[in-house]
Amino acid sequence: xxxxxxxxxxxxxxxxxxxxxxxxxTPAIYIDxxxxxxxxxxxxxxxxxxxxxxxxxxxxxIRGRDAALVFYTPDNFEIAVATSGIKFSGxxxxxxxxxxxxxxxxxxxxxxxxxxxRLKSSIDFLxxxxxxx
Amino acid sequence: MKKALxxxxxxxxxLCAIEPQTQASTPFGHNTFYLGNMDPLITAIKxxxxxxGSTGPAGPQGAQGLSRNYGVTIxxxxxxxxxxxxxxxxxxxxxxxxxxxxxxxxxTVPVTIFFKDGVYDMTGSSNGKGNLLWGVPGxxxxxxxxxxxxxxxxxxxxxxxxxxxxxxxRTFTSALIxxxxxxxxxxxxxxxxxxxxxxxxxxxINTYQSTHTRVHDGLFKEYIGAAGSSxxxxxxxxxxxxxxxxxxxxxxxxxxxxxxxxxxxxxxRNVWVTVxxxxxxxxxxxxxxxxxxxxxxxxxxxxxxxxxxxxYIGAGAExxxxxxxxxxxxxxxxxxxxxxxxxxVDSNEFIFVSTGPGGGGSSCIRSRSIPTGIWAGILITNxxxxxxxxxxxxxxxxxGGSVFNAVLKDNTVYNMEFCFADSGxxxxxxxxxxxxxxxxx
Numbered sequence: 001x002x003x004x005x006x007x008x009x010x011x012x013x014x015x016x017x018x019x020x021x022x023x024x025x026t027p028a029i030y031i032d033x034x035x036x037x038x039x040x041x042x043x044x045x046x047x048x049x050x051x052x053x054x055x056x057x058x059x060x061x062i063r064g065r066d067a068a069l070v071f072y073t074p075d076n077f078e079i080a081v082a083t084s085g086i087k088f089s090g091x092x093x094x095x096x097x098x099x100x101x102x103x104x105x106x107x108x109x110x111x112x113x114x115x116x117x118r119l120k121s122s123i124d125f126l127x128x129x130x131x132x133x
Numbered sequence: 134m135k136k137a138l139x140x141x142x143x144x145x146x147x148l149c150a151i152e153p154q155t156q157a158s159t160p161f162g163h164n165t166f167y168l169g170n171m172d173p174l175i176t177a178i179k180x181x182x183x184x185x186g187s188t189g190p191a192g193p194q195g196a197q198g199l200s201r202n203y204g205v206t207i208x209x210x211x212x213x214x215x216x217x218x219x220x221x222x223x224x225x226x227x228x229x230x231x232x233x234x235x236x237x238x239x240x241t242v243p244v245t246i247f248f249k250d251g252v253y254d255m256t257g258s259s260n261g262k263g264n265l266l267w268g269v270p271g272x273x274x275x276x277x278x279x280x281x282x283x284x285x286x287x288x289x290x291x292x293x294x295x296x297x298x299x300x301x302x303r304t305f306t307s308a309l310i311x312x313x314x315x316x317x318x319x320x321x322x323x324x325x326x327x328x329x330x331x332x333x334x335x336x337x338i339n340t341y342q343s344t345h346t347r348v349h350d351g352l353f354k355e356y357i358g359a360a361g362s363s364x365x366x367x368x369x370x371x372x373x374x375x376x377x378x379x380x381x382x383x384x385x386x387x388x389x390x391x392x393x394x395x396x397x398x399x400x401x402r403n404v405w406v407t408v409x410x411x412x413x414x415x416x417x418x419x420x421x422x423x424x425x426x427x428x429x430x431x432x433x434x435x436x437x438x439x440x441x442x443x444x445y446i447g448a449g450a451e452x453x454x455x456x457x458x459x460x461x462x463x464x465x466x467x468x469x470x471x472x473x474x475x476x477x478v479d480s481n482e483f484i485f486v487s488t489g490p491g492g493g494g495s496s497c498i499r500s501r502s503i504p505t506g507i508w509a510g511i512l513i514t515n516x517x518x519x520x521x522x523x524x525x526x527x528x529x530x531x532x533g534g535s536v537f538n539a540v541l542k543d544n545t546v547y548n549m550e551f552c553f554a555d556s557g558x559x560x561x562x563x564x565x566x567x568x569x570x571x572x573x574x
Contacts, residue, residue, distance in 0.1 A: 027556070028556065029532060029554050029555065029556045030553075030554065030555050030556065031551055031553070031554040032551055032552055032553055032554070032569060044533065045532065045533040046532060046533060046556070047455070048494075049494075051455065051494075052455040052494050055453055055454075055455035055456055055494075056455060056456065059453075059456050089562075089563045089564065090555060090560050090561070090562055090563065091555050091556045091557060091558075091560065092557075092558055092559050092560065
């Protein structure tokens with residue numbers, strides 16, 4: 001019985017460790033109103049260009065830190081929210097929209113009428129996806 | 134008419150009279166006034182040395198018997214009209230000994246010692262509590278030099294004014310000037326410090342485990358910074374560690390060298406840095422040729438501030454831009470990571486003087502906390518960025534780690550490719566009076 005519990009624990013740990021980058025949110029940054037995803041992190045630090053990757057790898061090397069690359073692919077819902085055309089007040093606003101069903105519903109409801117009319121198709125799509133979460 | 138003038142003079146003349154007992158002329162060119170009735174003790178110790186002491190009953194409690202010694206002059210060998218002629222620390226030590234003063238923090242006999250123009254090897258010297266070592270303000274004539282790269286020139290418990298330093302392009306590994314509790318250093322020029330070697334505590338001016346220090350009205354020439362340390366806060370031109378209320382103002386950092394493009398990326402070239410300290414200030418200062426890590430708020434700090442500084446940013450400033458900004462708020466300190474809070478970056482000017490600078494991720498202000506240690510509370514207000522042409526930089530950039538509740542308010546950014554990039558939690562940028570290239574955010 002004890003062996004069985006251990007195995008179950010190890011199994012869960014394995015899933016968490018190996019699948020973390022699959023389940024975790026994709027690293028992104030808010031740049032002047034736009035959300036830009038990063039597809040790779042260097043020792044946990046997201047980068048957006050080869051030059052940036054080299055600089056961060058260099059710094060990790062000097063520090064003697066792990067500079068392992070972890071690759072990410074933004075999921076469809078993240079992309080849908082990021083490219084919907086709705087304005088985000090910052091990175092936290094975007095993250096809350098992706099991670100909090102009620103937050104996104106409220107934000108969509110609170111958009112100005114003109115924005116709701118202009119972005120009707122993408123807002124309807126988001127509402128549909130949001131309700132399925 | 135003449136009669137009226139004479140009458141007027143006769144009327145005001147009593148107002149100008151000053152009791153001889155209540156004033157004494159000092160070598161500063163102004164008068165020192167003593168409280169109460171004086172019973173001056175004037176004793177010639179050597180040459181023109183004078184000790185003026187009060188044995189009177191008046192004055193603040195505990196002030197009886199205190200004395201202030203002044204007028205001791207040191208000159209280099211062969212100089213006439215001085216009390217001590219010496220090119221080395223020996224003259225200073227002899228003067229302190231003769232006056233009954235000391236070079237330590239426990240000094241109870243404050244003295245003023247003047248240095249005549251000349252070059253003095255003051256390796257390993259110390260300025261005692263309350264003592265003033267004085268050169269002519271604005272003069273470059275009094276120059277302290279060092280002959281041992283591992284030693285400090287002056288450990289300052291008192292006040293240095295008008296004392297210049299020439300590091301002579303030496304590969305020094307220590308702090309040239311060490312600031313101690315309640316010490317002050319002003320009206321100076323420091324040059325020849327471009328070959329500073331990395332070592333923990335290596336700096337031009339270092340404040341370590343001290344409080345209430347003031348460094349101001351100084352000019353730094355020919356500084357590049359040490360490379361290859363273990364973490365950013367180990368060294369710098371002006372460095373503060375484990376200290377409180379350290380004020381640095383009206384400083385000019387001139388001829389700050391940028392790293393060459395052929396040099397390997399190396400981030401550890403601070404100009405002004407504070408580590409594990411509270412109330413460190415850099416204010417009203419000028420950074421000519423500013424580049425990454427001109428100002429580094431390193432690990433474990435709070436209530437630190439950079440206010441009303443000017444950063445002239447030229448070509449080459451972008452080196453290691455992805456990791457560091459001109460002002461860096463940095464909790465990425467290994468081996469010792471520490472969290473930081475409340476740091477205020479206010480009313481600074483970032484002036485791009487070259488059309489050349491550019492590079493992935495370069496920023497005026499960079500906050501980071503990689504991999505551990507958090508920043509909770511960054512206040513960035515009223516700063517201005519100006520560039521003649523559109524420049525491939527960010528005004529503010531935060532990537533990775535844990536930065537919480539940064540507030541950016543009323544900043545004005547002209548001609549930047551990007552104004553604001555952030556992945557922190559709870560950052561406020563929009564609806565806070567910030568403008569980016571003419572657009573209210």
